[in-house]
Amino acid sequence: MPLDHVVLFLLAAALLGLYIVGSEIVERSPRWGRVGRNRFSYALALGVYATTWTLFGSVGFAAEEGYDFLAIYFGVTLSCLAIPFLWAPVAELVDRYRLGSVADVFAFRFQSRTVGAAVSIFMVAGLLPYIALQLRAVADGAAVIVGQEPSEQIGSVYAVLLSAFAVALGVRYADGRAHRPGLIATLAFESIFKLVALLVVGAAALVMTFGGLRGLGDYLRERPELVDNMIQPVMRDVGDSWLALVFVTFCAAFLLPRQFFVAFVQRPGPRSLQTARWALPLYLFAINLPVPILFWAGRELASPGVRPDVYVLVAVQSSPTLQTLVFLGAVSAASAMILVSSIALSGMVSNYLVPRFGPSPKSLLNRWAVFRRTTIVGVIVAGLLLHFALPRTRTLVDLGLASFIAVAHLLPGLLGTLFWRRATRAGVLVGLIVGATSWAVLTAMPLLGYEVGISRLYSWFGFDDPVARGPVIWLSLTAHAFVFMAVSVLTSRSAQERTAAEACREPRVTRLLQVPESAEALQERLTSYVGRKTAVQEIYEAAAAADVHWPPRDRPQLLSLVNELQGRLSERIGPLAARTYIHGGRPVRADALAERLRALRALDSLQDDMASRPTSPAHAARRYLSQLMSELPVGVCTVDHHGEVVVWNASLARISGLAEDHISGHPLGDLPDPWRVLLEELAHQPSGSAIERRYDVGSQTIELRAQTAKISAESEEGRVFVVEDITAFRRLERHVAHKDRLSSIGTLASGVAHEVGNPLTGILMVAKNLAADPTADDAAERLQIIVEEAQRIHGIVKSLLTFSRRDETPVELQTVSVVQVVRKAAELAELETEGCSIDLDLPMDATAMATPEGLTQVLVNLLNNARQASSQDATVYVRTEADNGRIRIDVDDEGPGIPEAISERVFEPFFTTKGDMHGTGLGLSVSRQIIERFGGSLTYQPRESGGSRFTITLQAREN
Amino acid sequence: MNPDKERALVLFVVALVLVATPARALWLHTWWSPFAFWLLMIAVVALLHRSDHAA
Structure with a gap:
């Protein structure tokens, strides 16, 4: 007895409800949360690649083009083989700078919101047909099961159901935060369900239609043309179709917004990608194994006129239960795809399109959750509208490939991001415009029924078959790549682009973070963008996550807080807006010598770690000079021609208590006192000048001697400062001077006592004798002695007065x-x-x-x-x-x-x-x-x- | 480029030649041979992954 629509709808709704409940359990329960952080769950979640196209469309594709359908998965397998050298650098970049989408990567590398907006528009336009494909496939499947013709009414009902599911879960994950175990677990469960559904249906079709593998073998031996029809399209490769399909799916495996979101943003740990390298191809292998069997079974059982897209259901038409199982598998596949695509696209739209065409970016953070949820609904509704607008003559493969071709246009820019520092903002922007235009003319418009002279265009390029996909893909991608490279070579990069290019090449060793001058300045700047309440809340949450007390006690703590805050904001509003909110849009310079030296040192350190590699002479020389600079017993600071600190050696770090990591790259004006005062004063002195200053720092007093000289290198100009802490030396000097003074006073006192004492003793003795005998004959002589001795004392006192009367009375010369x-x-x-x-x-x-x-x-x-x-x-x-x-x-x-x-x-x-x-x-x-x-x-x-x-x-x- | 990446690159190039060039005739004989070739590729990667992990 055929099922009716109500039962099917209720079953589908119940299954989606179970997914929502399961997701909540995983999010809330630490025990189940481990499921969402497991690397095998992650690999299964990447199976979101397999949509209703896999369940229904692959059989339709096999019916038309044989094993060409495998190209859709061989491309992914090749892409997985490229994980160590292609996916891994992207993952590192996304982790390091907390990027949330492929648009974020482009915007970050080319330091342009316009580039981010261009990618977002292209992806939204390119992905909408894919979302429409999911809605259509589910609706068509339901119609086949109930024995009716597909209708707009049925399509609308299921479209609303899937949209409601995507909105319900999408809103739950609309905060854009990375590593959500509930989402990964939901996607993994959905992958398992669709795999089981297809394997069970495939096995049933094998037994029910052919009586088992042996029967299938006999069936094919009797009809050798069936196997030949499967193999020949691949061997002949009409219109480069096979190669083109392998290429676009190679790109789609990690550049489709949903794939990017799961592969990089939701990646639970560094080993996950390595597991996915073999586990994802294995999953795709298993889910495709039944496809040829289902095709041959459907072909055998289908009535004339039935579209091959629904052969999966026809193959088990005698069993409503199995049909329902495969239908629920399709619901799982479609719901997972719509859910992740809408979250990923809403991130791009709310970061790059809403600020551009909607509310001010300054108010975005305050209402980002509202925007994000609104855009999720908007994306799904747009897919729904396209589902109604698209001609029904188009197959699932047509709609799916249109999206894949659009995504393949991201590859030139991504390769430029990772491997070509010369790539420029203008180059990528013009390339994207050319790519989007060619995609619209050659792919999207024919899909909507507008054949704008395509046949003639193909003939110009020597292609005979206007429906072949190869020419479409190669033509548009070649034009895109050529324009991208040509414009990049002809234009120059801004300073920010150069720095970002370095960061993309070596994300491990390049730091783009700048520390605000103080915690108060950070709060004030964020407040000016988002208001006090939101600023305080964001800072409070970031401080708690970074385990930093507010206000931070020192610059390392401030750096940790800024790092966490920038990452949290970047996840939600994109890297450029996050940096503007924190640093006020202060540009990060690419030619910053400090950054280059830091990168060089980090590379040297990496090379040191690789003991098996021989050390190059240049490396050894750099190490020697670096060691020399580090171990100099005097503090050395150099600034470049922008006045930013390049070198802050170990001695200076010890004297100042400021680590080089927190100082280099900052202008002298950013340094804390007294270093700012000392070096800024010296920076205005002529080369060779020296100053000595005494500063009170907290409860201590330090005395510094600093000298400066100009650096006039060919490529880099600047200044070098040599700083010595002379506090101890001066203290010793004062101690010695004090002792000298004491010694002099002692000498003076003993001299005075001695010189005055001698005549005084004489006077005393003569005076005593005279007092005893005042009438003595020699009284006059004795009095003369007293007078003489008294005059001697007077002379001494006079000399002392002369000596002590320093500069008191001016002498008239x-x-x-x-x-x-x-x-x-x-x-x-x-x-x-x-x-x-x-x-x-x-x-x-x-x-x-x-x-x-x-x-x-x-x-x-x-x-x-x-x-x-x-x-x-x-x-x-x-x-x-x-x-x-x-x-x-x-x-x-x-x-x-x-x-x-x-x-x-x-x-x-x-x-x-x-x-x-x-x-x-x-x-x-x-x-x-x-x-x-x-x-x-x-x-x-x-x-x-x-x-x-x-x-x-x-x-x-x-x- | 470290040895793991070098090995991954070599494996990728070999697979690319087998998949994307006329060399694919090597694994296109019967209805099941494409799947066998596919499984072989996965097995090689899994074994390499295991030996990398063990190292």
């Missing part, structure tokens, strides 16, 4: 005749003490700025010292000389000289080598002070021939 003063001083010296002779060499009557008394005092002191140090038969020489506005007076003796160890101390007060009875140790220090008050200098140096030389240098008379 006079023009002094040096010759006269020297002669007078020599006379006085000879009068004061006995000793050697004084030889005067005064070639000219020079005049200097001084006071006659002061200069005389100094010269008498020097001459006395010289004579005391010399033997009786020696000579003291005094020589004057005028030189370049200065008057120089040398006082030389022939004594033993001053030992080098104490030569620096002779100008210290109370330092003397004469012993207690011959000097106070104040003479030279007072003399130097007097000369310095004249604006001159008094210095000592040993004579080459022995003895000492004291040199007075004075300013010559002003004209």
Whole structure:
């Protein structure tokens, strides 16, 4: 008894309801959640590739073109063989930058929302026929089972059912987040169901129609033309059909939006792809095994006029149960395909088309869930409308291939993304326009019944068969690829494109993330785009996910937070919008030397890890220089011509506490104080300048010395800064100076005590004696002694006052005749003490700025010292000389000289080598002070021939 | 390119030649031979995967 529509509809609805419930269980239960994270579930979920086309269309395809139908799956198998070198780089890129769709990849690589929008429009237009195909296949299957002609009414009912399912689950997963176990588990269950359905129906057809494998063998031996009809289309390859089909399905295996979404966005772990490499082809193999049997069984049983697309149902027409099973398999296949396609397409539409043609991107994040759900419904409704609009003469294969050809147009851009750094935004955009136009003219319009001179176009290119698919595919793809390459070569890349190209080539080693200047700046910037409430919520969630406290304590924590926040936003609103929200659209430069060096170091590190590979000389040299820079005992920072930090070596990282990873690539203005202040100040100084600065950092004070020089390399200009932490050195210096001061004060105190103490003792003793006998005969002599000793003390005190009166009273300088003063001083010296002779060499009557008394005092002191140090038969020489506005007076003796160890101390007060009875140790220090008050200098140096030389240098008379 | 990728590339090229060139006549004889060839390809990949994993 044939089933009626109500029963079929209820069964289909119940099955879809079970999927929804199962999905919820997997999402909520940790135990069942493991099912959705299993790599075999992942491989089965990739079986979403097998749609109603596989269940119904493959048999129809086999009926028309034999084993050409296998090309649809051989292409996927070849694509899976390319997983290690083609899928894996895409997966790494998607993981690294949290990209959500193939449009995100293009937009990210070419740094253009326009490119993302172009891909989105193309994919929506290309995929809608495929969605329409699913709705049509289910409706047609239901009509066959109930024994009626397919009608629009039946189609509408099932279309609404499938749409409702896709909306119900699609909305559940509309947040676009990666790794949803419920979704993967649902897709895996649906894959298992359609596989089981087809295998059971195939086995039943084999037994019921042919009596088993042996019977099938006999049947085919009697009709050898049936096998020949299957093989010949592949052997002849009419119109390059086989090759073209293998090629487009090779692309579709990972570029179809639903395949991309499952393969890369929902990938549960790094090993999953490796498992999928053999498990997905095995699944497709198993599901296709019954196809030839079902074709031959359907051919045997079908009435004239029945379309081969429904042979699967005809083959088991005697069993309503089996027909229902295969129908539910088709419902599973169609619902899975529509669900994932609508989620994937809605991501593209809401990221690239809604902001362009609808609400402002600034408000998108606030209402992204609404947009996402709306676009899911919109995509399904559009497929439904196309289902009604398409001529019924088109087969499932026609509709499916139209989508696959559209998707194949993504391959040039994707290969450019992964392997060709020279590819430009203009090139990919023009290529996509050419590809989309050729697809519309050569594929889509004929599908809608508009044959716009295609036959004539084919004949121009030498193709005879206008219905052959090969020319359509090769012609449009060749035009696309040629234009893409030509325009790329003729145009230049922007800075952002160059950086993104590097990131796509080596996603592991290139970092595009920039850290905002502070946590507050991050929140303010996000608030300016999405409002305070959403900004706070997003930051709070990202901080919780990254295990970072708010506000972040340091830059590493801020970096972790930004990384998480950018990834979360990128998953929902695309990589470009996410970066704008966080960094305010600050461009990431491609020519950033810091990025290039970081990439180079990472590559070197990778090469080091590969012990089996020989090290190249360039690599060894780089390692040596890198090690040298790292281990230099001084801090080194270099900036490029943009003022961004390129090198921040290990010593500087140690001094500053700032790791290179967090500094390089940032402008100096981004550095925390005091490093920003120090280096920015130095950056404005001429090459070779040095500065020393002292900063309070928290509770500590640091003293830094920094020097700068310009780098004038041919390709890279910039500056190098050498920074030394001199805090400890300065502390030691101050300690020594302090000790010196203490030592000087001690010397001074003991000198004063000694010099004053001696005469004071004498005064005291004489005064006591006088007090005991005031009438003594020698009282007058004793009083004279007291007077003399008191005068000695007075002299000492006077000298001390002179010494201590530094710069207190300005001296009124006079023009002094040096010759006269020297002669007078020599006379006085000879009068004061006995000793050697004084030889005067005064070639000219020079005049200097001084006071006659002061200069005389100094010269008498020097001459006395010289004579005391010399033997009786020696000579003291005094020589004057005028030189370049200065008057120089040398006082030389022939004594033993001053030992080098104490030569620096002779100008210290109370330092003397004469012993207690011959000097106070104040003479030279007072003399130097007097000369310095004249604006001159008094210095000592040993004579080459022995003895000492004291040199007075004075300013010559002003004209 | 590491040895795993090199091996994958060689395998891909061999499969491509067998599938996409007239060499496909080698596995197009009977109604079941395309499936046998297909299964053989999968088996080779699975065995390589297993040996990679074991290594």
